Amino acid sequence: MSDLRVRFAPSPTGYLHIGGARTALFNYLLAKKESGIFVLRIEDTDVARSTQESVDAILNAMTWLGLAYDEGPIYQSDRFDLYKEKVQQLLHEGKAYRCYCTAEELDAKREKARQEGRKPKYDGTCRNRTDQPDTPFVVRFKLPAAEEETTFVDRIKGSISFRHEELDDLIIQRTDGTPTYNLVVVIDDAEMGINLIIRGDDHINNTPRQILLYKALGYSVPEFAHVPMILGADKKRLSKRHGATSVMAYQEMGYLPEALINYLVRLGWSFGDEEIFSMADLIEKFSLDNVGRSAGVFNQEKLLWLNSHYIKTGDPDRLAELLKPFLEQKKIEFEDGPNLVDVVKSLQERSATLLEMAAGATFYFVDPVEYEEKAKKKFLIAEQAELFKTILEKLSGCDTFVIAQLELTFAEIMAETELKFGKVAQPLRVALTGGVPSPGIYEVLQVLGKERSLQRIEQAIMAIV
């Protein structure tokens, strides 16, 4: 076992986003590959915006994707005492101070800085204050003056430096006594022994502040790997405008978790020109060395292509289980219908999502068959009655409804009626399916089975007026 400890630290203020899922995946894969530990930490210090519903949504999405964590979930809201203690420590050591500036005063300072063409940074008014008035205060971290810049070597982006003159005295505790993100993330990552932080590069500007806090608190600084953002096709940050961004929305649309995993990993990571990766492959092959520096562009068609690949090659028994909720949603009673696994097998080649598969499966389960108007007009007519009767008679004599046998029976029908395959198959398809797009006629007969098929042909004969 290596000593690698990584974490995923979502804020429960909404569903699990595609970008968050990819960050979680990279952490998971590296932990598995190196036999390290993957920690899940729920960053819920923003009490007003955090909800149990979001926590549940995140946990569900991780379970669905198969991203199991080794430790957690650890909730920051359970750790306020620890954060308070650390704020006291910094105050006590003179590394932080109480700031009594009011919101109005700060606004005025910012406005003045703006007018004078300076950056709107806090000017340090309360830095050396010794009185403790009985008014609300925040606690600020004193930007250490000794060094001019902070540099770190990012495992994805390389060496990055920030000049301290760009920074100011960061608020680490709000007036209501709650600690802020940059402080708690440092305390938790350090106390939980996290030694590599893999996260989205929207946090890169926080990193120098966090490094200064690690040092001030006497912790060793971990390594960082900032993963580039995911963009929409228009090269703007991925948002709802580009389509669904919630992981679970993809489940609802009938995507398989392995397709989403495969898709997400390739958004930013590559392994030669390979495209198809199982989770086991990924655990073996993933490394930060092959994570690109530039943003990935979300491509819905590629995701759909991967999904149809996994549906085509998936285990029919498992797919049948996954299909059930989609059928239920359409109020299709499948329990007494043809065997669901056989239905799935007949549709795997033709369905890009489970939702499509459910739509394609409908005709198997609906009796009496509902005919499409056009198909009915064209085929359920007096001139076809003879043909239907011949088919009925021949198929009645066919004892096993398997493709090889059905082919022979069809050959007989074609010989007897002197009709080509299409002329027999088209009307029969209407009788069996109502006229919707469907698998090949032999497959449909085989899946429906003899009894149902004959019943449907009889129904078609009765429908002829």
Ligand code: GLU
């Ligand atoms: N809770 C932060 C977020 O959801 C993550 C912070 C981090 O990974 O350092 O953006």
